[in-house]
Amino acid sequence: MTPIGLIFCIVGVPFLILLVYIMITGSTGLRRYIITRIGLTLPMVFIMGSMVFFIMHVLPGDPITSALGPKATPEIVENIRESLGLNEPLIVQYGVFLKNMITLDFGNSLVGGHRPIIDEMSERFPATLELVIPAAILALMIGIIGGTFAAAKRKTARDYSLRIYSVIIYSLPIFWFGLMLQLLFGVVLGWFPISGRIDPVIGTTLEHVTNIYSIDAFISRNWLALYSVIRHLVLPTLTLGLILSGVFLRMTRINVIETLQTDYIAAARARGIREHAVVYQHALKNAMIPVITLIGLQVAILLAGAVLTETIFSWPGMGSYLVLRISARDYNAVQSVITMFALLVAFISLAVDIIYSLLDPRVKY
Amino acid sequence: MPNKDNGNPNANNEAWRNELQQVGFVRRLFQARKWYGADWWFVAISTAMVFGFIFVALFPQWLAPYRFDTIVGTSFLAPGEYPDLPMLITRTDSPTNSLQDLAVGANADRPVIGAIRGSPSAVAINEQSQIVDEQLVSGNSGLRLRPRIERYVTIPALLDAITAGEVAAGVANESEFEEYSGDYPELHSGTTISGGTATAGGFVMGTNDIGQDVLSRLIWGTRVAIVIGFSSSIISLLIGLPLGLLAGYFSGKADRTLSLVMDSLYAFPGLILAIAITAVLGPSIYNVIVAIAVLYIPTYYRIVRGQTMTVKEEVFIEAAQSIGARRWEILWRYVFPNVIPSVAIIFSINVADAILTGAGLSFLGLGLPPTIADWGIDLARGQRHIQTAWWLITFPGTAIMLIVLAFTMMGEGLMEIFNPKLRER
Numbered sequence: 001m002t003p004i005g006l007i008f009c010i011v012g013v014p015f016l017i018l019l020v021y022i023m024i025t026g027s028t029g030l031r032r033y034i035i036t037r038i039g040l041t042l043p044m045v046f047i048m049g050s051m052v053f054f055i056m057h058v059l060p061g062d063p064i065t066s067a068l069g070p071k072a073t074p075e076i077v078e079n080i081r082e083s084l085g086l087n088e089p090l091i092v093q094y095g096v097f098l099k100n101m102i103t104l105d106f107g108n109s110l111v112g113g114h115r116p117i118i119d120e121m122s123e124r125f126p127a128t129l130e131l132v133i134p135a136a137i138l139a140l141m142i143g144i145i146g147g148t149f150a151a152a153k154r155k156t157a158r159d160y161s162l163r164i165y166s167v168i169i170y171s172l173p174i175f176w177f178g179l180m181l182q183l184l185f186g187v188v189l190g191w192f193p194i195s196g197r198i199d200p201v202i203g204t205t206l207e208h209v210t211n212i213y214s215i216d217a218f219i220s221r222n223w224l225a226l227y228s229v230i231r232h233l234v235l236p237t238l239t240l241g242l243i244l245s246g247v248f249l250r251m252t253r254i255n256v257i258e259t260l261q262t263d264y265i266a267a268a269r270a271r272g273i274r275e276h277a278v279v280y281q282h283a284l285k286n287a288m289i290p291v292i293t294l295i296g297l298q299v300a301i302l303l304a305g306a307v308l309t310e311t312i313f314s315w316p317g318m319g320s321y322l323v324l325r326i327s328a329r330d331y332n333a334v335q336s337v338i339t340m341f342a343l344l345v346a347f348i349s350l351a352v353d354i355i356y357s358l359l360d361p362r363v364k365y
Numbered sequence: 366m367p368n369k370d371n372g373n374p375n376a377n378n379e380a381w382r383n384e385l386q387q388v389g390f391v392r393r394l395f396q397a398r399k400w401y402g403a404d405w406w407f408v409a410i411s412t413a414m415v416f417g418f419i420f421v422a423l424f425p426q427w428l429a430p431y432r433f434d435t436i437v438g439t440s441f442l443a444p445g446e447y448p449d450l451p452m453l454i455t456r457t458d459s460p461t462n463s464l465q466d467l468a469v470g471a472n473a474d475r476p477v478i479g480a481i482r483g484s485p486s487a488v489a490i491n492e493q494s495q496i497v498d499e500q501l502v503s504g505n506s507g508l509r510l511r512p513r514i515e516r517y518v519t520i521p522a523l524l525d526a527i528t529a530g531e532v533a534a535g536v537a538n539e540s541e542f543e544e545y546s547g548d549y550p551e552l553h554s555g556t557t558i559s560g561g562t563a564t565a566g567g568f569v570m571g572t573n574d575i576g577q578d579v580l581s582r583l584i585w586g587t588r589v590a591i592v593i594g595f596s597s598s599i600i601s602l603l604i605g606l607p608l609g610l611l612a613g614y615f616s617g618k619a620d621r622t623l624s625l626v627m628d629s630l631y632a633f634p635g636l637i638l639a640i641a642i643t644a645v646l647g648p649s650i651y652n653v654i655v656a657i658a659v660l661y662i663p664t665y666y667r668i669v670r671g672q673t674m675t676v677k678e679e680v681f682i683e684a685a686q687s688i689g690a691r692r693w694e695i696l697w698r699y700v701f702p703n704v705i706p707s708v709a710i711i712f713s714i715n716v717a718d719a720i721l722t723g724a725g726l727s728f729l730g731l732g733l734p735p736t737i738a739d740w741g742i743d744l745a746r747g748q749r750h751i752q753t754a755w756w757l758i759t760f761p762g763t764a765i766m767l768i769v770l771a772f773t774m775m776g777e778g779l780m781e782i783f784n785p786k787l788r789e790r
Binding site for chain 1: 634644752
């Protein structure tokens with residue numbers, strides 16, 4: 001089984017089971033909401049795919065000629081165009097593109113071994129996951145704790161300093177922040193390695209099952225490898241996680257402030273509940289609901305940030321694959337990676353919205 | 366903090382609300398200082414920063430010590446470090462002070478200059494004396510400079526030869542000469558062989574891998590950042606704002622379709638879309654501007670559409686309708702002015718985002734041709750030398766951060782000031 005299939009089994013199958021369970025037991029309103037939400041995702045995927053097709057096929061610029069360079073004879077160019085189906089009418093190409101997008105069959109790469117692109121992606125996708133998930137968790141933790149704290153201490157020096165933190169962290173270019181972390185902790189202090197996923201020597205002892213190295217090391221009880229993997233993860237995770245934390249901090253702060261002004265909080269205070277409990281138990285729970293929707297929107301920023309983070313830390317994930325293939329002018333792979341990103345964003349925001357509808361009983365469509 | 370002077374904060378609030386009704390926009394901004402506290406400072410400081418950056422972008426030639434593409438020193442000079450230039454070393458009693466002094470008539474004996482075998486200064490003396498010679502020839506002074514280079518293995522051997530008068534002058538790097546100058550009191554260093562004095566150099570932010578001044582590139586790079594930020598934001602404003610107004614006002618099937626397209630575009634990871642567009646179109650500043658403009662159309666569209674839909678329900682629109690105002694008139698005279706404040710906020714934050722995205726693109730080597738002075742390109746170049754030259758990545762990144770911070774803070778502060786409801790919630 002390919003790693004991507006395994007990940008689908010781990011993440012996708014429970015989600016599908018959950019979905020089926022909701023559809024059977026949920027209320028009519030909830031069921032209708034989920035059906036509408038899925039109904040909205042499909043045109044979105046279709047539009048995103050069409051945008052990718054438009055960019056890659058309709059915009060001026062001939063990727064094949066530029067890929068092969070000036071030495072290629074017209075016959076060679078013609079042959080490759082023929083084999084990729086680029087000489088067909090645009091509408092036919094569009095049909096083929098959509099079919100390939102649905103079946104996830106992206107054809108072979110144009111350079112280096114000409115392997116199927118889906119295989120290359122499934123080797124690299126776990127690396128992206130290994131980077132993105134801890135970063136998102138870090139960002140959420142900082143954002144929720146900091147945002148609630150700032151809201152509770154509103155208009156004090158602590159609130160203002162947390163707000164300035166969120167503005168500054170939002171203004172930091174992610175690639176520069178990564179470079180500065182590399183400079184400080186990698187070069188000057190020498191605490192953490194600045195590139196790669198695992199020490200190459202230790203890497204040879206690791207069995208690759210899921211290609212998520214920390215899980216692989218954990219399964220095979222290879223503690224030395226786990227240590228190395230975690231050390232390599234620290235800087236990229238900090239880069240991505242801290243940059244994202246600013247948005248979550250602001251969002252949590254505003255929502256907690258809003259919630260603190262509602263009547264039920266006034267009632268809780270009137271009952272003499274301690275302020276700490278009011279903020280962290282009564283207000284936070286309700287304030288979290290809009291923040292969860294925000295996670296869905298942040299997936300796009302997370303993935304874009306991952307492209308830059310992976311490039312800086314030579315992290316062999318989807319993002320660095322995209323950049324690598326652009327410089328190799330492998331236009332087939334570029335198109336496939338971007339389509340894959342679009343699919344990911346669409347389905348993750350679908351999943352987040354469905355979870356949201358379970359948490360917030362007010363959702364009606 | 367506000368409200369300190371008054372025992373009843375609500376009465377005070379009423380007072381300033383009434384005051385607010387009467388004053389114009391500029392006074393409103395200044396009065397804001399009273400009740401917005403820190404936010405007023407946000408706006409004041411960030412506005413000053415924004416205008417500062419715009420000034421730098423308009424007149425980099427006045428501020429930058431050098432042009433962005435001239436090679437002005439040796440490579441990898443740390444900030445404040447003096448370039449270790451090859452110096453002309455002569456006896457203190459000799460009249461020779463610079464290379465020009467060594468020039469002789471066309472048929473006279475050629476002067477002998479000592480150098481260290483295989484050192485950079487030996488290469489430099491060859492090149493520099495050729496340059497001086499060409500100047501002399503074109504000046505028709507009848508003098509030529511075609512020195513014979515005598516090569517020595519060590520510095521002391523060279524210095525001994527100068528002392529003994531075997532050669533008319535010697536060439537060594539400043540630091541090499543300083544090491545031994547104590548042992549040779551009868552020698553002194555004249556000028557650098559290119560004519561200047563050595564200590565006049567030194568670069569505030571150091572030099573990069575090919576000897577360009579980092580500070581000058583930083584100052585010239587402001588222009589690219591400002592141009593990309595403003596022009597792409599203006600393009601997306603000009604497309605997104607009318608679409609949003611129309612869609613919000615005449616909601617219907619067209620609105621729903623357009624919203625779906627815009628939502629899809631909005632959900633797409635922005636940088637990745639920009640990467641795709643620039644990868645296909647090729648590196649050029651126009652393509653970067655177009656790619657970034659496309660990304661931010663949905664931001665304007667969504668906000669303007671939402672705002673329009675809210676304003677549409679207000680009583681004054683109904684009043685305008687009842688006195689027989691036409692739809693276009695309502696849209697232009699009553700809805701549009703109410704949308705402007707939020708558009709101003711978005712524009713400010715959008716410029717910041719566009720600069721970040723543009724820098725990200727050129728960092729990946731996709732946005733701009735590498736000859737342009739751009740912070741993203743400088744960062745990408747600096748990354749290769751992260752182990753040796755910290756100043757190559759520190760300064761351009763700080764510049765990006767400051768410019769983005771200025772625009773973001775301005776947007777944030779404007780948001781609080783334009784929208785007192787948000788503050789008083």
